[in-house]
Amino acid sequence: MAPTSPTLIGSVRRALALLELVAEHHELTAKRLSRMAGLPLATTYHLLRTLVHDGHLRHERGAFRLGPAAPRLAGQGYGQGARLPEWLRALGEELDAPVYYAVLDGGEVEFVTSVDAPRRPAVEEWAEFRVTAHAHALGQCLLAQLAPEARRAYLTRRPVIPLTPRTVPDEEALMRRLAGIRRGAPVVEREEYVLGTVCGAVPITVGGVHSAVAFSLPVDEEDRLEKTALRLRGRLERALTSHAFTVLV
Structure with a gap:
């Protein structure tokens, strides 16, 4: 059990895709993120809730923006x-x-x-x-x-x-x-x-x-x-x- 590099599971890829979209466009609604990422809306909401909970995103006035924890991803x-x-x-x-x-x-x-x-x-x-x-x-x-x-x-x-x-x-x-x-x-x-x-x-x-x-x-x-x-x-x-x-x- 010793691969030399991480094997990204699908859910990690989807979460990172949402983060990248928000970083590129600065703020997006859940519905627009769902369409742009090609994800079911329910899946998108689940991922967004987790990302907000962990501080990677903020939810303000119906849109999602990068949160205070986002810079740590490049730490x-x-x-x-x-x-x-x-x-x-x-x-x-x-x-x-x-x-x-x-x-x-x-x-x-x-x-x-x-x-x-x-x-x-x-x-x-x-x-x-x-x-x-x-x-x-x-x-x-x-x-x-x-x-x-x-x-x-x-x-x-x-x-x-x-x-x-x-x-x-x-x-x-x-x-x-x-x-x-x-x-x-x-x-x-x-x-x-x-x-x-x-x-x-x-x-x-x-x-x-x-x-x-x-x-x-x-x-x-x-x-x-x-x-x-x-x-x-x-x-x-x-x-x-x-x-x-x-x-x-």
Whole structure:
């Protein structure tokens, strides 16, 4: 699971298209944005609400303009609104571990990107990431944010399969594990996706969008797994409080 550049999901492209249109024309109504972007009006309204919530747009007198957070999209440096890869790279250096980012989009676990840490490459995606969410901390973290019926629907499409001897054995065992995860708590797994690697993940919810950041460690460093997961949660909480990290959907 180590692509070298971000894989933009469709909803991110649509949100960026709306931002670009507003930046070019200075102010536009939702209906005009819908026509210009070629999007259904309902989809446009959903994206605009999220962009306004996160400060990238303002809604004034029926039109949308760039908001106070828009300049951060071109910012530089960790904690200063850096673009996602740079932000993750700085985070990985702090944690001394490769990091991964994924979102829930339409009930699917959509992997966005991973970033190597110095001298520590990200785990290779040997089994397709989106269909093996049951076996890695990033996927379990995202599935835990779904309602139970949505989890069942996901597992109907993406059934539990053994990847290693330590993979959760079946759907019922996974459902019990997910039900026991406290909201906002870090999630860890030990050699369930690939032998020799342990992982931790922390959920993020911004503007009603569910996403997660994860890290991986070699199994001989398992003793720092829990501590690193708590450290990651602290870093994300501070980033969210300072509005240094936003999610576009």
